[in-house]
Amino acid sequence: MHRFLDRELDREASLRVEAHLSACNSCRQEFYQLLDLEDQLESTPLPRISAGFAGRVIEQALRTREPAMTLPMRSFPTAVAACAIVIVTWVGFHIGEAYSTARRADIIQSALSSPIEPGS
Amino acid sequence: MKPTIATQRVEPPPVSDEMLVERTAQGDVRAFEELIERYQDPALRVAFRFVGDPQEAEDLVQETFLRVYRNAHRYNYSARFRSWFFQILINLCRDWLKKKKPFLFGDPPLVARSEPDPSEAIDRERRAMVIRRAIQSLPPNQTLALILCHYEEMSYREASAVLETSEKAIESLLVRARRTLRTRLAELR
Ligand SMILES: [Zn+2]
Secondary structure: OHHHHOOOOOHHHHHHHHHHHHHOHHHHHHHHHHHHHHHHHHOOOOOOOOOOHHHHHHHHHHHHOOOOOHHHHHHHHHHHHHHHHHHHHHHHHHHHHHHHHHHHHHHHHHHHHOOOOOOO | OOOOHHHHOOOOOOOOHHHHHHHHHOOOHHHHHHHHHHHHHHHHHHHHHHHOOHHHHHHHHHHHHHHHHHHHHHOOOOOOHHHHHHHHHHHHHHHHHHHOOHHHHOOOOOOOOOOOOOOHHHHHHHHHHHHHHHHHOOOHHHHHHHHHHHHOOOOHHHHHHHOOOOHHHHHHHHHHHHHHHHHHHHHHO
């Protein structure tokens, strides 16, 4: 009966239910009660979405972040560049460090001492 | 004579929801806006009938759209967008129910028959509230089945996809929901 009410039945099955309803008093009563309930449920007013809703959602969506799929795709070159810079800097620093460790003391010494002893 | 391709092409077909999610995933804000236009009203109806408060309902709808935006890339075509969308909304509604303050749980007030009837409008409003509360006070899955199948006119199949259950279970939820409501609302007649 609920499947009939919710139009879930195919034509053939619907016809069978209709035929039964016209013949069977108690099922017909039951069905009318269901229809009454359906009518009652209809009578509820609904709120409307507030003005500017779409705009606010979009604004917040953009503020939070890009759709996740585009994020890695768009920023991929940037990420590669950033990694490259980090690696180059790190390698460069360590090569430089190894090269200069021996002289660092002297360089610092001379840098510190140069304003004091311009002549050295 | 065969018609040319140009004469056959009358109007561009409306863009499907599924296409719009795909474009949203690629960062197309206009596509996202179109999805909001299409779904804001049904979403608000569903949320409001479940939570009963217009502002809370709109907050849930807003959060649903934000999740659609953030997860658009995860949408796969195994389900219709509509089902996927309502799944998100309904999961948020269920979370809301878990967090909501207990005093809101109270039994639905029945019509106060002793009160004099001030005006027809107020009476109508009260009836509507009684009906809404009666629906909301059903077990959550019964409420949801009723909202989706009765109000949103979803098929049992689609409702079963949204609520992640079987069609048989949907039918049984509806039978129980209607049986309870018939008893509770009998006094309104
Ligand atoms: Zn019968």
